[in-house]
Amino acid sequence: MSEIILSIKDMEKTYVGGVHAVKGISFEVTKGESLAIIGSSGSGKSTVLRCINRLIEPTKGIVQLKGERINTPASDINDVRSRIGMVFQSFELFAHLRVIDNVSLGLIHVRGIGKEEAESEARKVLERVDMLDRVDAYPGNLSGGQKQRVAIARALAMKPEVMLFDEPTSALDPELIGSVLETIQGLAEEGMTMVVVTHEISFARDVADRVLYMDQGLVAEEGPSSIIDKPKTERMKEFLSSIND
């Protein structure tokens, strides 16, 4: 069996104010694997992703990156985050920077690479997401799909060990979804380790190696992507039918 990149054990999260969003979940992601997390709204999917790169601190549990525990005060949070790529639902491109600067910012200021080298690196990554023709544009002048591809490039440029996608297509018009999913699919085929929270069931079925169904802060069902076609639990069945409608 190949190397375990990401391992989550008994993770819980209670928000300030008492919402128990994640009630103890565990899973592992091996190298090159793509895991899709599905589940109804409010089931805690985003919370799980954000706990992984510690944008919020899990209340309990252990998060390990390549066997090293990362949710302790001791671990260098910035280093950890630079090794985990994150793509947001709402893109969150740096609005005041051009595409090329968005992508090279982390290389320059986190990796300490010189400006020129960083820019040529950034161009390579932008080529992978097919955005090379708009390097000098500002995010405000891009379409949603293009923005999300730049956001993917920005995460990708840091050469992360695992990429987290939080509903990367749900803020996009249907006709723009395709290009972004294609890009993610391309990454999966190249062997990028990734965790994708998505409402695109067909994408989960076709691209993901494994699917994890979350319900009310718990893992309700887990297995190869084929479980989408024959869900065992009632809840998942309901969920899938509600989505297919």
Next chain:
Amino acid sequence: MTSEASTEGGLRLSKAVNLLLPVSLFLLLISFSGVSAQEVRSGWDLVDGGTVSDLHTAEAINGEIWAFGDGGIMLKSLDGGSTWIGNVIAEGYNWSHSDSGYNSILIATDDGVTIILENIGNGENDSNDNIPIFPGQFPINDVALTGSQEFVTVGENGEIWEFDGDEWINRSFGIVNDLLSVSFLDGEDVGLISGEEGIILATDDGGASWDYRDAPGELSTVDIVDIEYFSSIRAYAISEDGHILKSSREGSLAVGFVWSIVEIEREYPVGGSNEFVKGGTELDYDASSIKVLSQSKIMLAGPSGYLSLSKDGGNIVSRQMIPVSNNTSFNAFAMQDGFRGVAVGDGGVILRTENAGSEEFVGFEVADFNDFGQFVDYSKERLMDGLVATAKIVFFGILMGFSLGIILSMLKTSPTTLKNVAQTNRYQLLIMVVLVPLWAILKVPVSVFNIIGVIFGSKKRHHDIGSNNWVMVNPLDSTLISYREKAAQIAASEPLNILAIRAVGLVLISFGVYRILSNLDEISALNLDGWEHIYSPIGAPSAVFWIILGLAIAVLGGIFLSCNGDFSIRDLKVRKTEFSLNPWGIRPLNTIATAYTDIFRNTPLLVQFMFIHFGFELGRRMQDPGLMLFNFEYLQGNANFLTDIFVVYETNPESLGYGRPIGGILEDRAYISAIFALGLNSGAYQCETIRGAVAAIPSGQMEAGRSIGLNYMQSMRLVVMPQAIRICIPPLGNEMVNLVLNSSLAMIIGYAEITRQGKLIVATTFQVFWTWGMVLVSYFLITWTLALFLRYLEERTRIPGLGISGGA
């Protein structure tokens, strides 16, 4: 405002604004050029003699002017005193007395050394090699030539000596008083001597024999310090206490027999004022030297910058305006004729005149302030001064306010909680307290170097991927990184040391409690009752400060002491109500910044001005140590453009203000106070403006920054702030315009900005409408220029697709 179609990243600005900006600046500039119409100019010009030695005596003869002084110094001018050639005769001798005539100049020292310079003005090169120096015989108080080789000297205890070209002859005749001055009429054998206790002596045989003359009785106890035999009909003398004595030929009685004290009718002070001191027989000032220009025209010189002229033999004496310090002592005149000549004094001062020192009145008639043109002519210079003064405090105020605003808003939005503080280990502490500040200090020169590199090395910083050899890295970069690693390792290997945190808590509690207890006495000593206690922060500022700080420290200590390692939320139940306490979520930096902004935003700026300047005396407290640091002695030769920002000294030794600050921030206490009052106040408001803009940036931007591995400060600096500042340019512009307008409050602490100048103009001209109207226009020009600049900046920095801006 309209703007042209946008291009990505380009300059989008309407042509109108592009034009308006330089035009308004230009108008501002030309509106304050031109000369002032009404002023009095000194009739004396300061000329450079090339020495700082004291000059004691001077002679004008045969078209040349000579001056002599300490250290054997001898100066000569061939052009009526404009330029001087320096020379030294017999170094070490202090030439103090002189006389000229018969184509010769005689000079002498106090100890009796004398020299005759012959053939003056015949064009020969002067060589000092073979001038005979007559060694000192006895003290000399004055000398007078009686021929080209012959002269008479007078000195202490009635000594009179005559030198006949070969040998010295003692002409003393039993007088014990000191003789102070001697004067002969050139070409004649008649001469006069004056001395202590009103002594006047006369000779008519070339100095061989001397007789007493009758000086006025009132002067029998005063010294007659200078006497001049001007012509066969007129002689003048001056006494140490300011009596002018005059002697004329009366019938067959030669000059010198009858002396009278001149009635001084009027004595005018400097500046051609109409007010005069009602006369008497004594001058208001001490004079030590008299020069007669014509039968009735006399000039007087003395210590404390005293130079004066009388055109009617002393009836009306006008003190003259001089272009140098009033501390200058004038010792002698050398006049080529009744108008042109020089006055010399201590410190190598040489003043030259072409009109006997009379002031020149430019536009002498009083300006008619009902004529708008003349009114503007008069007031523009004051307004200009005010404008510059306002611009200075505004510039530094904005600088300070903006920096403070950024810092405070960072503090306010900082997420650092007590929990983070408790988790800090010693390496992190070292990094924060020592390394980062050092790194930041080094960052400045490195950045400057790199900016220069960008300017000279590669022009296009963003687009070019050419070679750039100019980039320099901060030498502390690697140290900082290695210490960060070390800190992380320590944090990883050492578990949270709860015991240490609790120990720190205990120390803090005891320190805090100790502070409170030791300061309570001072509060109770104030004898305040009930609500009067709200004023105790003023009655005992340091005690209240320490009590509040002590409370804060004690509470902090309590929280630390209660640490059990999980930093969780505490649920409390008091009676039936449940409380949720989150002490570890307290953000100390936010608390400090909030206290600051609360104080400054809830008190009126006018009162802040007065409190800061008069109450706290910030100006004085900053100026004294500042001037000690940048003191005159140190800055002499060490001054550069950086120290000039702080203080500029008057370095011209001849100037009135020599060694005093004449520029820079430290020059004026009110200036310092004004900058701080404006800056501190504006900082509090700008902080809120910037914080508002930071709050308007979606939190996702920060998260995105953090998610690629930027730390908090980097995300703030590279992601949040650049966007926030762009958003808040309009409100910040408001703040800055407000700051300009608020700067007018500086007038109440005596700072001479525009409004105060306006008040002064009204006091002189009584033109209220015009004055305040012009003050308004001046303010409008400043703020409008500022507003245009900010609009330009806004356009310049706008990001395509970000925000709704009305334009493209």
